[in-house]
Amino acid sequence: MDQHKSLQTFYLLLLLFFLACKSGDTAQEKKNAAPSGPKLTQLWVSDTTLRTPESVLYDPRRDLIYVSNINLNPWEKDGNGFISRLALDGSIIDLKWVEGLNAPKGMGILDDHLFVADIDEVVEIDIATAKVLNRYLIEGNPTLNDITVGNGIVYISGSDSNKVFALKDGTMETILEGDFGRPNGLFIEPERLLMLTSNSSELKEFDLESKTSNTLVSGLGHGDGIVPAGDGDYLASNWQGEIFYIPSTLEKKQLLDTRKEETNAADIEYVIEKRMLFVPTFFKNSVIAFQFEK
Numbered sequence: 001m002d003q004h005k006s007l008q009t010f011y012l013l014l015l016l017f018f019l020a021c022k023s024g025d026t027a028q029e030k031k032n033a034a035p036s037g038p039k040l041t042q043l044w045v046s047d048t049t050l051r052t053p054e055s056v057l058y059d060p061r062r063d064l065i066y067v068s069n070i071n072l073n074p075w076e077k078d079g080n081g082f083i084s085r086l087a088l089d090g091s092i093i094d095l096k097w098v099e100g101l102n103a104p105k106g107m108g109i110l111d112d113h114l115f116v117a118d119i120d121e122v123v124e125i126d127i128a129t130a131k132v133l134n135r136y137l138i139e140g141n142p143t144l145n146d147i148t149v150g151n152g153i154v155y156i157s158g159s160d161s162n163k164v165f166a167l168k169d170g171t172m173e174t175i176l177e178g179d180f181g182r183p184n185g186l187f188i189e190p191e192r193l194l195m196l197t198s199n200s201s202e203l204k205e206f207d208l209e210s211k212t213s214n215t216l217v218s219g220l221g222h223g224d225g226i227v228p229a230g231d232g233d234y235l236a237s238n239w240q241g242e243i244f245y246i247p248s249t250l251e252k253k254q255l256l257d258t259r260k261e262e263t264n265a266a267d268i269e270y271v272i273e274k275r276m277l278f279v280p281t282f283f284k285n286s287v288i289a290f291q292f293e294k
Helices: 003-033
Strands: 039-045 053-059 064-069 081-086 092-101 107-110 113-118 121-126 131-137 144-150 153-158 163-168 171-177 183-188 193-197 203-207 212-217 223-230 233-238 242-246 253-257 269-271 276-280 287-293
Touching (some): 039 253, 053 107, 053 276, 081 113, 113 144, 113 153, 121 144, 153 183, 163 183, 183 233
Parallel strands (some): 107 144, 183 223
Antiparallel strands (some): 039 287, 081 092, 107 113, 121 131, 153 163, 163 171, 183 193, 193 203, 203 212, 223 233, 233 242, 242 253, 269 276, 276 287
16 A cells, blocks of 8 residues: 555545544533433432321421421321421421321411311311310211312312212301212312322312313323412322322323332322422331422
């Protein structure tokens, strides 16, 4: 091979080398530029002095969270349930802020009063004094579970009873009844009531005037909590240990799966302004906080 051909070969190889490098750079740039999609990043885990925490609720006025503690049996009237107050860094302010409940689950705030679903009664607590003001008993076996508040009304799901109750001005009534597949999580909106079911694993919407319903999303496991995530999006939990992101397009995406670790994900809370998701772990006796990014 003469010197001229050697130089041609050298320059050709050099060109191929630079093209390969550029191609690699472009691929890496595309990879870096590609959106990562919605995700959860763990912020903290509370200590384990909580006792079977089932539900978390944010109090914007006091900038803290309430945690309902079943304390072992979820459907036994044993009087050992309580409500805790936690700071947003996970530290416990009051472990037993309110005691003397049975198996408290879902919670909601109306007129500076905390309403708690407790097996067969809704307990009304004055937040300023931490005193129980009223207990609204529902006859039979309503199996009260979650609470949502809107329009001056406290809505309560009855899981095994397949009912939804409404408490307004001290009066309780049944507003929905049917084969819903064990209603659990509730969220009220101006035009509809959202319901997450634990047996049929669905997210349903109800028109409370016509009593008609529609299934929005299926395959959500042992559905527990449903909360808005802004822009028409939602976050939902499977009690067995999953968190789902449900965008307005209703194409669900799994964000968390702790079923193998046997870490439950009970009745969740999400604070849109802080992008913080709070997950009560039930049998693991803690609350886990995550940062949520869409």
